[in-house]
Amino acid sequence: NAGVTQTPKFRVLKTGQSMTLLCAQDMNHEYMYWYRQDPGMGLRLIHYSVGEGTTAKGEVPDGYNVSRLKKQNFLLGLESAAPSQTSVYFCASSRGGSYGYTFGSGTRLTVV
């Protein structure tokens, strides 16, 4: 099925641990995004990419890094997890903003 796939779906980390969230899309979309969703705050953009090999900071980039080595994949890394990074993370892709985004089903991350 075409779409956006996020792995893992759930993860618990200890403070200071690192991890990488993987987002893969099979729609040949140029644009990819990572958002975090927290209660009462909607979705906030962490980082985004306008094409293979490019990345840019969003609204809340601190504590995260990203890479887009292949067009279909967009990785989100946490080098040293903090409890404030407990959230639900969504990846999205688009062939242009006017077409709307296709979202993955999310990764629920808990940092203890």
Place this chain on the structure above:
Amino acid sequence: AQSVTQPDIHITVSEGASLELRCNYSYGATPYLFWYVQSPGQGLQLLLKYFSGDTLVQGIKGFEAEFKRSQSSFNLRKPSVHWSDAAEYFCAVIDFGNEKLTFGTGTRLTIIP
């Protein structure tokens, strides 16, 4: 910078009743606006979008939205809600300078029998 405001955090309606969810935007030019729905534990699904032309746009699942420039609003409506419409709804505006969507904080919809 562009922004959207959803003034209602939580709305409860009876099944079969009509629904209107409010969205106000702030944008310098003609905005491109979206409504998304998020069912519990799921990602977001696009309901409808407005770019230009007819100010009343139709979406999936029987939803529609009306763009009113004079009121800077893009309210979502449905004539008769179903229990399956219980979800969180997000309004969003696109920034074409960088193809980024900015989301409102969402409105949670509860349906009672």
